[in-house]
Amino acid sequence: MIIVKGFIKMKKTFLGILASCAVLFASCAYESDRKPCSVSFFAMDTYMTVTAYGKNAESALNDVSEKIIALEKMWSATDENSEVYAINNSGGKTVPVSKETEALIEYALEISEATDGALNITLYPVLKAWGFTTGEYRVPSDDEIAALLENTGCEKVRLDSGSVTIPEGMQLDLGAVGKGYAGDIAVSILKERGVNSALLDLGGNIQAIGSKPDGTPWRVGLRNPFDGGSLAMLEVSDCAVITSGGYERYFTDENGSTYCHILDPENGRPAESGLASATIIGSKGRLCDGLSTAVFVMGQEKAEQFWRGYGGFEMVLVTKGGEVYITEGIEESFTLNGEYPDTRVNVIR
Ligand code: ADP
Ligand code: MG
16 A cells, blocks of 8 residues: 655755755555555655554654654754744844754754864854855855854853844854754654654664564665765664765865865864764764764764763764774674775774
């Protein structure tokens, strides 16, 4: 049985890419525990597919897609009706926000502090200057970047119960954490509805509920950051696997220098930490999403120190030179693609 729920036209998007059309449908093979039911839709600037098993899967999936689209409407920096837009155009005034937005910002501030500012949700004007919000790329001058950085800093964001205040001129961008947080909310909806086996692919952010219906772990593919092929396979149950990479969105100037969409908050320039990609594996999407961006900014050595101190997650780092580093907790569940040229995997202990 295939159910076509409908076609929804939406004004986009999360990070400023132009309007596009979202297709939304939940389709189920059978109402049986072993047959998949899935929904695909476009939200938060990416294509999402959620597959779930079990009796309530179909209606739960429709709720999930509706919820994620509703969250995007609150968190988009470009949608004039969003809560983030209201905060960014408040002229320094206090703006009332929903509990989800408050919780997301509170969490992002917590990760910002934990990562010594590597995650920074106040960089939107700097991202705009580089053209990452529109695709009209350019290299801003050092003076322009320095002036824009003056008005950044997570410590200037004031969060009260039900409201947010930022200084005039500051603008927030929740792009580095929103998808992971949305994934956690989606996981809660599915679990509340009795789904205990599901795989969420939110534009490459993978979140798994339980294991596959046959009891074996989910097999999640990690991308080779150099050619888009396969780097490795990871066997997981009940966890999130989220990657940030320089290859995801970048541009090249006339001299052949490349500039990626993840900025180093210290200097307002695309992060040059020596990493090609950073994958975080952990129990919550919000943690993995926030940390994948932060770890990409930190680079391998700082990331290792951070892993030892903060804990509670595992990671796969690929350096620009092609070296692969994995933390010891995933040694058994990680299989490098046999065709990956550098077959040496360094285990961080
Ligand atoms: P993606 O969402 O593309 O999968 P990320 O989760 O790493 O990847 O988020 C990257 C996005 O976060 C950028 O496109 C930008 O909007 C924003 N961003 C860039 N640098 C930072 C940073 N240092 N801290 C927080 N957000 C950032
Ligand atoms: Mg992220």
